[in-house]
Amino acid sequence: MHSFNCAAAWTVSQLEEDTSWIHVLSEPHQNELKNALLQFKESVATNGLAQKVREGTLLPSKDNFILPTLGPLLEQAQLDLEEGCGVVLFQNFPLDCSEDDSRLMYGGMLSYIGTPQPQTVMGELLQPIQDEGQANLYERRGSKHHLGLPVHNDGCDVVGFLCRRTPLSGGETILASAVAIHNEMLRTCPDQLTILYQDFANAWQDYMYPEGRNTEATTLPRTWSAPVFSERDGEICCRYSRFYTDRAQNFPGVAQMSESQIDALDTFDRYINDKENWQYRRHFQEGDVMFVNNHVLLHSRTEFINGEELHNQRQLYRAWMAVPNSRPLAESMKVFFGNVEPGSQRGGVKKEFMTVS
DSSP states (O other): OOOOOSTTOOOHHHHHHOOTTEEEOOHHHHHHHHHHHHHHHHHHHHTTOHHHHHHTOOOOOTTTSOOTTHHHHHHHHHHHHHHSSSEEEEEOOOOSSOHHHHHHHHHHHHTTTOEEEOOSTTOOSEEEEOOOSOTTOTTOOGGGSSSOOOOBOOSSSEEEEEEEEOOSEEOOEEEEEHHHHHHHHHHHOHHHHHHHTSEEEEEOOOSSOTTSGGGGGSSSOSEEEEESEEEETTEEEEOOOHHHHHHHTTSTTOOOOOHHHHHHHHHHHHHHTOTTTTEEEEOOOTTOEEEEETTTEEEEEOOEEOOSSGGGSOEEEEEEEEOTTOOOOOGGGHHHHSOOSTTOOOOSSOHHHHTOO
């Protein structure tokens, strides 16, 4: 084990002082998005692709969504996500249009960052993050209720969020540098960090069933095992969702975690939840587009309360992306990601789950 000296290893105060990761879209940028949208719609109509667009399984590409000046900024953001602090924010995205049009313009921006991966077994590439009343369900999805979420990262290289509406109160976005916390644990509790380099059993996300039965119609094991921290070719990767690690403990045949393993996870959680040093918070504003590198940063949100009026009802659109400049991943990540080579198409709902009916 060793420390990782990189821009993604930031503390709260360092990220607050550094504004280089925040960009404001100008009026010309907004006009480029709107003009590109018109051209994309014409292309869709000409090629008979309207149904796929309506189903959410087709988004714009760089070839049919030309952004002459904004495009290079987004391509630089792609580099910054991997080589910089791991987060990029674009403010002032145009929302003076229909929800469908804003989704397509957002999709056009995504094409300059990476390739969207499916988020549902139906192959949907964008997911609305909004309260749909699932708070009291055991099998609730984090994207469909108003409660706060444990800090975690998603199953993709980069996650993107478009904020269309904000809530009446709450709903703070949380970011934490897994790299910085790794370095601090190496300094203060190396024995516990060593344990986080060991395999932990994890349940698959409940795309179909909450009890791990997603795998019954596939060749996949019921759980998958991987360390919280891994390294390949000098690049660190953090893969963490305590919820699914704890859920796997309820499955028959899964070895129970030792006290030292539980203690190591609890210690990691304490660092993650330290708002003074490691847990950065900010409120999304309408028109914010945020991209986060899932291999180096963790994210979450606090509980939120919606208002009666639509404009006070929180709505984000999430994208899971594979990016062409992604890092190599350790072999232990292969079951989860499918491909661990740099720049590969990976992440999102696994193709094995897409076949489940």
